[in-house]
Amino acid sequence: MALPQLIPSHSSSSLTHQPSINPNAANPYPMLKSFLKPSSLSQSRRFHRLSSLRASASSFPDNHQTDPSKPDDVVELPIFPLPLVLFPGAILPLQIFEFRYRIMMHTLLHTDLRFGVIYSDSVTGTTDVGCVGEIVKHERLVDDRFFLICKGQERFRITNVVRTKPYLVAEVNWLEDRPSGDEDLEGLASEVETYMKDVIRLSNRLNGKPEKETLDLRRNLFPTPFSFFVGSTFEGAPREQQALLELEDTATRLKREKETLRNTLNYLSAASAVKDVFPSS
The missing domain is CATH 2.30.130.40 (LON domain-like)
Structure with a gap:
C-alpha cells in the first residue's frame, strides 16, 4: 500500500509533490516522522553534505x-x-x-x-x-x-x-511575527496538536505500529514557537515549509498547518478504512 502523504492546505504550482509528515523528526521535540521511503529516510538522518552547494x-x-x-x-x-x-x-x-x-x-x-x-x-x-x-x-x-x-x-x-x-x-x-489581534492562538495551537496526535495514531496503525498514546507535543511551548515546531516536522516538503517560515503571523501559520493536518487525517482515515476491508493492500 502506498505510504500516506500530507495534503497541503494551499495548492500551489510551486509544489511539485505532496509533502510528507515526520512523526520523529530530528529536532528538540522528536514526535513526528515523515513517511519517506527507506532510502530517503536513511539519507535524511545523515549529516547534510554541503557539496550540493x-x-x-x-x-x-x-x-x-x-x-x-x-x-x-x-x-x-x-x-x-x-x-x-x-x-x-x-x-x-x-x-x-x-x-x-x-x-x-x-x-x-x-x-x-x-x-x-x-x-x-x-x-x-x-x-x-x-x-x-x-x-x-x-x-x-x-x-x-x-x-x-x-x-x-x-x-x-x-x-x-x-x-x-x-x-x-x-x-x-x-x-518577527506581527500581533495576531483577537485571534485565539492558544485555541488554534491546541487544535493543531490534536490533529497531529490523530495523524500520528493513524499513521502508526497503517504502518503496523502500536497505537500507543501520544505524549504532550507542545512541551509548554507558546503558540509561535509551537507553530515553528509543527512546520519543522513537514519534512519532504521544503517549499511548503518555506512558505510557513516566511509567514509573519502566528495565527495564519497555525491555520495553514491545521488545514494541512486535517486534510492528511482525512486521507489517512480513508486509507485505514481501505486497509480494514482489504488487509493485504
Missing part, C-alpha cells in the same frame, strides 16, 4: 553595491544555501568538507558561531528568507572537515549581498 552562489550576482549608510537594524551574516528549511528551535546536523565552507567555519568558531541558512533548489532558485543557525556543538577532524550540530534561532530576510566569494555574506533584517 557548489552552484548555489551563482544565484547571486558577483557585482553588487553596499550601502555605506546602512541602518542599525541591518547586520551582515554569512550564508549557507541548503536544500532544506531550518526553523527556529529546530536542530540541524551538518558535515562541512568543501573548502570555502571550511574557511567559514574557521571564522565562525572564532567569532559568534552564527550563520544564515536559506533554502535553495534547482527549480525555484535561492530564497531571501531564512533562519539563523547557531553552532551548539562541533568536532574538527584530522582532514579539516567539521561535524556540526546547529540550532535554529531568529528568522531573517536578505536585503543586500555583500560578497559571494569565498562564501556568501549578506546584509539581513530580522523578521
Whole structure:
C-alpha cells in the first residue's frame, strides 16, 4: 500500500509533490516522522553534505553595491544555501568538507558561531528568507572537515549581498511575527496538536505500529514557537515549509498547518478504512 502523504492546505504550482509528515523528526521535540521511503529516510538522518552547494552562489550576482549608510537594524551574516528549511528551535546536523565552507567555519568558531541558512533548489532558485543557525556543538577532524550540530534561532530576510566569494555574506533584517489581534492562538495551537496526535495514531496503525498514546507535543511551548515546531516536522516538503517560515503571523501559520493536518487525517482515515476491508493492500 502506498505510504500516506500530507495534503497541503494551499495548492500551489510551486509544489511539485505532496509533502510528507515526520512523526520523529530530528529536532528538540522528536514526535513526528515523515513517511519517506527507506532510502530517503536513511539519507535524511545523515549529516547534510554541503557539496550540493557548489552552484548555489551563482544565484547571486558577483557585482553588487553596499550601502555605506546602512541602518542599525541591518547586520551582515554569512550564508549557507541548503536544500532544506531550518526553523527556529529546530536542530540541524551538518558535515562541512568543501573548502570555502571550511574557511567559514574557521571564522565562525572564532567569532559568534552564527550563520544564515536559506533554502535553495534547482527549480525555484535561492530564497531571501531564512533562519539563523547557531553552532551548539562541533568536532574538527584530522582532514579539516567539521561535524556540526546547529540550532535554529531568529528568522531573517536578505536585503543586500555583500560578497559571494569565498562564501556568501549578506546584509539581513530580522523578521518577527506581527500581533495576531483577537485571534485565539492558544485555541488554534491546541487544535493543531490534536490533529497531529490523530495523524500520528493513524499513521502508526497503517504502518503496523502500536497505537500507543501520544505524549504532550507542545512541551509548554507558546503558540509561535509551537507553530515553528509543527512546520519543522513537514519534512519532504521544503517549499511548503518555506512558505510557513516566511509567514509573519502566528495565527495564519497555525491555520495553514491545521488545514494541512486535517486534510492528511482525512486521507489517512480513508486509507485505514481501505486497509480494514482489504488487509493485504
